[in-house]
Amino acid sequence: MSRRNKITIVGAGNVGATAAHWAAQKHLGDIVLVDIAQGVPQGKALDLAEASPVMGFDLKIVGTNGYDETADSDVVVITAGVPRKKDPVTGKFTSRDELVEINRKIVGGVTREIASRSPNAVLICVSNPLDAMCHVMHAESGFPKERVIGMAGVLDTARYKYFLSEALNVSVDDIHGMVLGGHGDTMVPLPSHTSVAGIPLTELLPQDKIDAIIQRTRGGGGEIVGLLGYSGYYAPAAATVAMVESIVRDRKRVLPCAALLGGEYGYKDLFIGVPCVLGKGGVEKIIEMKLGDKEKGMLEVSANAVRELVALLPYGKGQAT
Numbered sequence: 001m002s003r004r005n006k007i008t009i010v011g012a013g014n015v016g017a018t019a020a021h022w023a024a025q026k027h028l029g030d031i032v033l034v035d036i037a038q039g040v041p042q043g044k045a046l047d048l049a050e051a052s053p054v055m056g057f058d059l060k061i062v063g064t065n066g067y068d069e070t071a072d073s074d075v076v077v078i079t080a081g082v083p084r085k086k087d088p089v090t091g092k093f094t095s096r097d098e099l100v101e102i103n104r105k106i107v108g109g110v111t112r113e114i115a116s117r118s119p120n121a122v123l124i125c126v127s128n129p130l131d132a133m134c135h136v137m138h139a140e141s142g143f144p145k146e147r148v149i150g151m152a153g154v155l156d157t158a159r160y161k162y163f164l165s166e167a168l169n170v171s172v173d174d175i176h177g178m179v180l181g182g183h184g185d186t187m188v189p190l191p192s193h194t195s196v197a198g199i200p201l202t203e204l205l206p207q208d209k210i211d212a213i214i215q216r217t218r219g220g221g222g223e224i225v226g227l228l229g230y231s232g233y234y235a236p237a238a239a240t241v242a243m244v245e246s247i248v249r250d251r252k253r254v255l256p257c258a259a260l261l262g263g264e265y266g267y268k269d270l271f272i273g274v275p276c277v278l279g280k281g282g283v284e285k286i287i288e289m290k291l292g293d294k295e296k297g298m299l300e301v302s303a304n305a306v307r308e309l310v311a312l313l314p315y316g317k318g319q320a321t
């Protein structure tokens with residue numbers, strides 16, 4: 001008897017629950033929602049399951065505060081942790097990097113629970129600061145680098161494409177491009193590799209407008225925090241589900257994801273956003289594209305920002321503690 005894909009999502013908060021919603025709508029597999037909050041994963045899973053007769057999905061959707069139900073998952077998405085929030089008095093909000101100390105403990109503990117029960121799963125990290133949390137997941141799981149992947153580039157690229165489609169008044173479907181680098185203010189949108197139905201972006205939009213969109217993309221997460229008071233979740237969850245879909249359906253989509261580099265782009269032992277082919281085995285290939293000197297310089301700034309944060313973690317090179 002064939003078995004449906006099993007997808008576990010840890011963290012049944014804004015991003016996790018929304019990802020469960022879209023994964024169910026796309027019939028990607030049975031879903032286990034896990035959270036420490038009593039009743040929350042159970043309640044959200046039941047609510048989502050009760051939508052199935054209306055939406056037409058036949059899936060097992062369960063919520064739990066433990067890990068036994070997660071055993072033998074094919075894909076595990078980790079969104080557990082603390083998001084950034086806006087101070088209601090000052091209106092200021094912290095950087096993603098300031099979450100490193102609190103979230104590394106949460107993500108480390110969750111990863112150990114998951115890895116012991118689903119030793120063959122592909123792990124997708126969502127918790128921030130993203131690239132550093134990928135290092136935590138890799139070290140704590142002991143999984144091969146192909147099966148630990150970070151979600152950021154798909155989201156950053158989606159924001160970039162949306163802003164371009166708005167400025168050009170064309171369909172989002174016809175914007176092609178990518179954002180590489182770490183998931184922070186130094187991320188690297190690539191206008192020289194961006195096209196509109198094959199027409200170079202630089203022929204269609206003046207440089208000052210492109211620069212403004214690059215800046216808005218870099219601050220895209222903060223723009224939402226400024227409006228909502230907490231971070232976004234529709235676009236982050238959609239981006240996560242695009243990765244899950246490519247893996248469970250073995251679609252081999254080329255998506256910008258945080259992957260552990262082993263010399264590609266001149267970096268070693270560092271998770272950073274690069275174009276990846278995602279299939280059943282996780283990162284099946286990292287595609288090395290030719291970058292200009294300016295783009296290489298921006299990637300170096302972004303890689304250095306990730307390196308500084310990773311240096312704060314209690315790990316040697318990829319070794320579990």
Ligand SMILES: NC(=O)C1=CN([C@@H]2O[C@H](COP(=O)(O)OP(=O)(O)OC[C@H]3O[C@@H](n4cnc5c(N)ncnc54)[C@H](O)[C@@H]3O)[C@@H](O)[C@H]2O)C=CC1
Pocket residue numbers: 010011012013014015016034035036037079080081082083084099103106109110125126127128129130151152155183231232233236
């Ligand atoms: N990589 C990216 O592009 C993005 C990353 N994020 C990050 O994702 C994380 C989650 O964001 P939201 O869903 O908005 O936050 P949220 O606060 O709505 O949900 C987080 C959930 O994690 C749970 N949790 C905390 N500790 C746990 C533990 N030890 N075990 C299991 N569950 C635990 C909480 O109870 C909560 O329900 C944050 O770190 C946020 O910064 C958010 C958006 C985009």
Ligand SMILES: O=C([O-])CC(=O)C(=O)O
Pocket residue numbers: 083084096128155183220221222224225231232236
């Ligand atoms: O900005 C945040 O804190 C959440 C996030 O990573 C994003 O939305 O890009």
